[in-house]
Amino acid sequence: MKKASCALALLLVAFVLLAGCEKPLKPDSPLNTAMLLNGVATNGGDGGNYVMFKSYFSEVAQTKVTKRMMGVLQEARGSSPVTTFTNYELLTYPNGSMVLVRMTPEIKGTVYAEDIIPVPEEMKDLFQANAELK
Secondary structure, eight states: OHHHHHHHHHHHHHHHHHHHOOOOOOSOSHHHHHHHHHHHHHOSTTSOOHHHHHHTSOHHHHTTOOHHHHHHHHHHHTTOOOOOOOEEEEEEOTTSOEEEEEEOOOBTTBOOEEEEEEOOGGGGGGGSTTOOOO
16 A cells, blocks of 8 residues: 555656646747747847847848847837737739638647638738838
8 A cells, every 4th residue: 555655656746747847949830939039039138139039030031130120029019918829821822812821729739720811902012022121
């Protein structure tokens, strides 16, 4: 009986230790990268970590990253502690049509579509590959 109690206690301690260990967030999905960008730009007393912020962009995009881009996130967040993240996929067709598909977060290993939104003609420039933050 005493051995069983000790084994159960050890099992419980192991479970508590493992359950309390969160894996560090890595830029391995669009949502994680957005969360990391937001966190690096808007946390910290020094106004954000620009070097780390820049590291979350592709090598090609890093040549265009500016402190102003980080400032956009800082200004948008203001003093609010809450940020909502929503994933969209942009579908672009040869005829020039564009559609946004709003996606769910991963649910039991699957991502679902939630809505389909046509991109109005006057908004298409926002999504062009060469669009830059001004």
